[in-house]
Amino acid sequence: MNNFNYYAPTKVVFGKDTEKETGRLVKEQGASSVLVHFGGKSAIASGLIDRVCQSLKEEGIAYETLGGVVPNPRLSKVREGIALCREKKIDFVLAVGGGSVIDSAKAIGYGVANEGDVWDFYAKKRVPTACLPIGAVLTIAAAGSEMSNSSVITNEDGGLKRGCNTDLCRCRFAVMNPELTYTLPDYQTQCGCTDIMMHTMERYFNMSENMELTDGISEALIKTVMKHSKILKEHPDCYESRAEVMWASSLSHNDLTGCGTDGGDWACHQLEHEIGGMFDVAHGAGLAAVWGSWARYVYKARPERFAKFARNIFNIQETDDEKAAVAGIEAMEDYYRSVGMPTNLCELGIDATEEQIKEMADKCSFYGKRTVGVMKKIGAPEAAEIYRMSNDKSIPLYSR
Template sequence: MVADFTYYTPTKVVFGKNAEAETGSLVKMQGCKKVLVHYGSESARKSGLLGKITTSLRNEGIDFVELGGVVPNPRLSKVHEGIELCRKEGVDFILAVGGGSVIDSAKGIGYGLYHGGEVWDFYSQKRPIEGCFPIGCVLTLAAAGSEMSNSSVITNEDGNLKRGANNDASRLKFAIMNPELTYTLPAYQTMCGAVDIMMHTMERYFINEPSMHLTDELAEGLLRTVVHYAKVLKKNPMDYDGRANLMWASSLSHNGLTGAGNAGRGDWAPHQLEHEMGGMFDVAHGAGLSAIWDSWARFVFDQNPERFARLGEKVFSLSRTADVESDALKAIETFHDFFVSIDAPTNFKELGINPTEAEIEEMSEKCTFFGKRTLGNIKVLGKEEIKTIYTNAARA
């Protein structure tokens, strides 16, 4: 039976060539007077993008202050810096210029400004989230889907803890998406983004409870699209249609659409497993996901082989047989081969890490929030199961 659901997507999307020229007018519609322009590396300035954005703000009479330096796996210290700067400057709107890391950092700043006190409390689940300062973005990377999600993930350097906070208050007021802004991304970063998009979709797909047929079809179609255009972009990074489809897929994969009507939030174990890998080794998120997915899938598939087999049939047109477990394993193998084809790592060695037994033990302990939770839906994972998946990924 289809589950009841609430689908909430308040973010205004402005999509297309030169969309960033509308930044000033979109901020002005929010009634805000001073903006924090939050970004990552200086490439945003060297490319001329920051100049276009600040010119657009000036043309609308909007004051602004800048804060760059956000890194992949965004740091709590940068969130603290942003909160302090915004309070000092009287900022009332945050504009993220970048990908998921910059948007997540902006959401952390927004939480801290709204509530006061230690912002990490919301990521460590010590305090409930009650609101967030308004945020918009100019997206430069198709990957995390933060531009339309209620999610934010921050890494606390004290203990290398990577934790998420989810609340609808952080959903962006607007998201500006110009696919051309992703032309100059390194190939590896583009493919890591493709993996992240796929994982956001599959996390919602892998459930043991009933699902809505239409939602399954949307998820499968999105995955087929990403598989197709990842291959297109590997050959031609300047393909506009490829960039546009990946950018829109990023948003739809994580705004709730591909889980609507499904009974259950989804699995999310691969994401939680990767969070500890990212916290300890500072790996690229998408690369970490592909590096752990094969080991996770092979460990859990026997709990619902039909779900894996269907995905292989729908996404890669694999033929079905009378042996559903064999079909499921074929699907897992085909996903593995696809990741290889786009140069995404499929184990720890390919990811460039070699965790010791002690490090695997530490990641496994942290993954359970020090014994306070289990992971997964297809198969519930405790500390020992988590250790096995990490170990298998290390030995592959």
């Protein structure tokens, strides 16, 4: 087991009607002027923004609103939020939405609390030293940003999607009412479930000695999400399933499922960032589309790890590790297909040119300056190979 730090200070307030507690929670943080940050019009149409603002008013807290955050949240919106916060002397950013809105709120928090260009932190030119306090009212179970130290922003100038991870941006509180996710379209629900599982799977596939408690928690989480994502296809307003998935979203990305490991592989997330940056697809679908090709490309580096996954998640009885590993990859792809997720770029509706593949591979490797992943080190040529596997229409099922 590796040495590790674990720090998940976010106060979780989970359950029905909890959004009404937002004002109290903001006040508890000592804030007096809040930016209510959100995405599309549905948050307004549903009355959620009104309920949240009412809750702020009741505590005598001033607020400004800024909507318009889109999936793969944009740097331009972040800059707009930073300017607004500075103008209105905002001291707390409240994200009402999913991962994109929370990530955008975190970026605004960095931008307001530090001098200079906020993109520097995402381009790894500088490290932020402060962040405005952030809170979240979660409306989509997916990104886990409500408890994570992560924020991912897309710079429209060059289509670069980059992350910045520090404890400074961890939400002070997260309000999680599973009922708020009832109206999500199935595709978005399933993309969320994939993202949730992938946050744990990225950590689970690692090169360190196994950590049994962490593995057990991870396996419980993956199986729970798998089961309830299927229920939600038929019963989108099943409270229990929405709740299981929502709580899993937070636990999957608050570092719990990585304790004692080497941190995990994370190549799929990096590979997907480039797909998302170039084609603006839903993050979860992009992850599902690249996972199988990645898994087949790397599993021989540690077949016993993939075999454990196959046995403990899918109850695959095969005793040979390599065979079990492959059976597990196929079972995972079967699961993806059963919930309408793509298992390759073709199914994602992308037909990338060789030029586009090379461009994504170059960007993923920071033009040759880094590799991603730990099971195999993925540089530009390896990334291109994985993209090609995922993009090749001629490869039959279970062979990709």
